Amino acid sequence: MADKNMLKQKDAMPKVRWISLAVAVVVLVSLPFWGGDYIVNIFTLILMYMAIGEMWNLLGGYAGLVSLGSQAFIGLGGYSLAIVSQVLKLPFLLGFLLAAIVSVIFALLISFPIFNMKDVYFTIGTWLVAEALCVFFQTWGFVNYNVGFNITVARTLGATAMYFIAFGVAVIALLAVVLILRSKFGLGLMAMRDNEAASEIRGVKLYRSKLICFLISAAITGLAGAALYLNLSYIKPTVGFSIDWTVSMVFIAVIGGMGTIEGPIIGAIVFVILRQLLYNFSGFSMLILGVIAVVMILVAPKGIMGLINKKSGFDLFGVKRKVKISDFQTNEDN
């Protein structure tokens, strides 16, 4: 009986889902008009970190590609913006386009060697590639060696404009993940997330799926890198290609919940708020964040979203496929 009820049960989620999404959109779109600069800046950071968290999660949470080199795309994005706006003196928005293109090309180039590395070797490989890129930029005169660039266009932008740029990047990241997971490709990704070997035997082409995720993740992380450095207004190699970026992404995904869309949203909120609270303990802030992440892994390995999902089965973006008992009856009739 209980089983039948489960099937008959009307999906109560769409209502909650649509109301939640509508409230979130209204709040986020109107925020610059009622929130002060501080609040707007905090949300700007949350949106940008959410975007990079989603992209790391696409790799680590779904495709099983645990990367420690995603900072390469942040740096490439930041430098693309700097070169377009500071060197070429072109409209800075073209820097975003270049960020995505350069990141995809770089991802494609490194995919051949690093995709031949398995598990921990892949992780180390991605990190080494990012480090090598950092060293290369330190010795490249065209990008001012270790001095880097002041991104002066940032000074002409107000908090509101910066907020909406971050909002745009976050929407692109979120839409990309939602559309992927709602597609046929997404079904394969979720299967890969749950059991890579079994997904392959069911017909999922692992290499191709992973490569697609890697390229999408690179493009959007590059975009986010451009946004992050537009906000920071200064870039140099040791900062642009710092592993701290990827550590943040991992923290966001782990705290929020790996392998879920909602996880990086929650994770980004927690991360940015914690970072603000720990601002005065700069020497210890990463240590404290690390301890929090470890405790979270031990207590709730599926993150905050995992806990919510376990309690309520809540799925904000409706990527779960469901079937109704009437569908089976229709089959029988036919």
Add this chain to the structure above:
Amino acid sequence: MEAILKVKDLGIAFGGNKVLDSVNFYVNEGEVLGIMGPNGAGKTVLLNIISGILKADHGEIIFLGQNILKESITARTAMGIGRTFQVPRAFEHMSVYENILASVVYGQKVSEKAAAVKAREILKLVKLEERANEPAGKLRLINRKRLEIGAALASDPKLLLLDEVAGGLTNAEVNEILEIVKTIKGRGVSIIWIEHIIQTLMEGTDRIMLLANGRDLLTDTPEEVMKSSIVNEVYMGAEEDD
């Protein structure tokens, strides 16, 4: 009757240990071939080679007239080889329906809409329609086994490899699995079935192959195999079934 699968001189060794020395057998269209053998006989290894998970050191696997030894796992799935695993490997965080849906989409290379119809048919066949929206990770063993069979069927296989699908089940549950296997056979699917429950093999197979010491020692009808002294010799020497 024509053979859908012919295995010739198949062998594999791990670190000098010959797990399969020289295995030869065939499976006819629509036939169920049972495989029995003691612990460590290489039964699962044999299925892993046929499905492409392991690469054989030598030999041939002719499936539908083509040597598939160099084909990838996904290519073999697309050609019509489906398999279950001894320990069910469900997509734990996906629902039962999503498990089958994903397997149909990728196994048959069809749209999600077309796959939905086929997924529902499979759920009915393996009697999981009432659990369709439950997370696969929360299923009990019998339902995990059903799901495993359903997922293997999702690619519309011509040859189904069953690896101890009745293992760990009660007698009543074993009979349920047996009925499902008979239904699948009734649809013309050829089956290779590894099982330790002899009675199940007796009832559910057309022929049984005895695998031991890396070789196919005997292949015959279930009745003839059970009468054979070779079976006693092999099992007397074995400590315990796996």
